[in-house]
Amino acid sequence: MKKLVLLSVTLLFALVLGACEGSSSDEIKVGFIYIGHVGDGGFTYSHDQGRLYLEQQLDVETKYVEAVPESSEVKDRMRELIDQGYNVIIANSFGYMDYVEELSKEYPDVKFLHCSGYKTTDNMGNYFGRIYQARYLTGIVAGLKTQTNKIGYVAAFGIPEVVRGINAFTLGVRSVNPDATVEVTWTNTWYNPTVERQAADALLDKGVDVIAQHQDTPEPQKAAEQRGVFAVGYHSDMNDYAPDAHLVSAVWNWGPYYVDQVSMIQEGTWETGSYWGGIDEAIVDITNLSKNATDDAESTVNDIYNDMKNGEFTVFSGEIKKQDGTIAVESDETLSDEELLSMNWFVEGVIGTIPSD
Known part of the structure; x- marks a missing residue:
């Protein structure tokens, strides 16, 4: 009888141990x-x-x-x-x-x-x-702010993700300021504070008065602040890094x-x-506009933001022209996701070329 009880206890212990091990593996x-x-x-x-x-x-x-x-x-x-x-x-x-x-x-x-x-x-x-949606909105803010109509963009690599963002930003800029241009400088790096800063300075030397970026650090923001102009942040709220320059940031959640x-x-x-x-799922968004934005920027952005969130506004719907003036999207057309994910051309208003490699 004692052996039977001992065996039962041993089996029970083994079962409990097995259950514990099973929960651990899960x-x-x-x-x-x-x-x-x-x-x-x-x-x-x-x-x-x-x-x-x-x-x-x-x-x-x-x-x-x-x-x-x-x-x-x-x-x-x-x-x-x-x-x-x-x-x-x-x-x-x-x-x-x-x-x-x-x-x-x-x-x-x-x-x-x-x-x-x-x-x-x-x-x-x-x-x-769809961070390009947020890019478009920040482009509106930049387009209303620029006085020289020359905006700079520090970009990492010439892949569709980055090209799509530049295009969306430029479309936002020119929706409120058709005379403005966006000049792109490539860094060929996601993360290199020194190179990002140098690229921003090179654009500033050309007379741009707003800097945007597809880079991983706030260095372009800092460069803009040091030179007394304005900047659009990316990835996170970059206001604290350049409070006198920051206009708005496109952010991830x-x-x-x-x-x-x-x-x-x-x-x-x-x-x-x-x-x-x-934006409708809040994985992408923009920050609150800073004190540096123009007085009319918030209402203009809010109108498009709400339409975008409700599905009543699509960034890449026609008519959209390419950099050379040819029509890329007809007035009654909208680019498909497949076309967006393979985008390898610039819209009208962008200054620069996409690297071939």
Whole structure:
């Protein structure tokens, strides 16, 4: 009888232990791979705010690795996280795409989310937001502010994401100021404070009086403030970095998306796919206009903002002309998502060329 009781207790202990081990294996741990530093004040900072929001809302364990180059090194950093038990990997830069795809096939039980790319696998999804909508709105603010009708744009790489943003910004500028132009300077880097600052200074030397950017740090904002002109921020609210220059920022709100995805993973309902939300879903937005904006800017922006949010205004609807004056979008047409995601031409009003590489 004692042996039977002992055996029963032993079996019960084994069952309990097995249940505990099962719940442990089901625990969600989320690892983030960042292209820049969490203190960059821009792109990576915005993602890390999303990570912190995820922790707060779902009480899940997270970890990040920062300043990971867009090379095969990213595979090593992802493997390290996976070896530590992180079973959801979020990689936040376009150049990681092929490496994330490769590892998703190597680790089919791990979920991968890749920012700004276009590839998917059974366990890899991609995500981004229609930041071009926010770009258009900030272009309105810049177009109303410029006195020289010369606006500068510090841009990273000549990929469709960046080109689309430049075009949307320029369309916003010229919707209120048809005489204004937007001159683009390329840096060929996402994150390099020194190079970003030099590019902004070069544009300022040409007489631009508003600087916009597709870069990961506030350095172009600081350059504008130092030279006594104005600036449009990106990724996060950059007002504090250049309060005398800042007009408005186009910003990201990644947190709710992360919560949504991880919740579905926890519930076992997650499916791979591509996400491209807009202002209506609040993944992209603009900040409050600063004291430096013109008096009529807020009402003008609000009207378009509301129409955009309600689906009554679309940025890339015709008539839209290319840089050379030819018609790219007829008056009764709207560009498809496929056309937006492969955009490789500038709209009328942009000064500069798109790099061929």
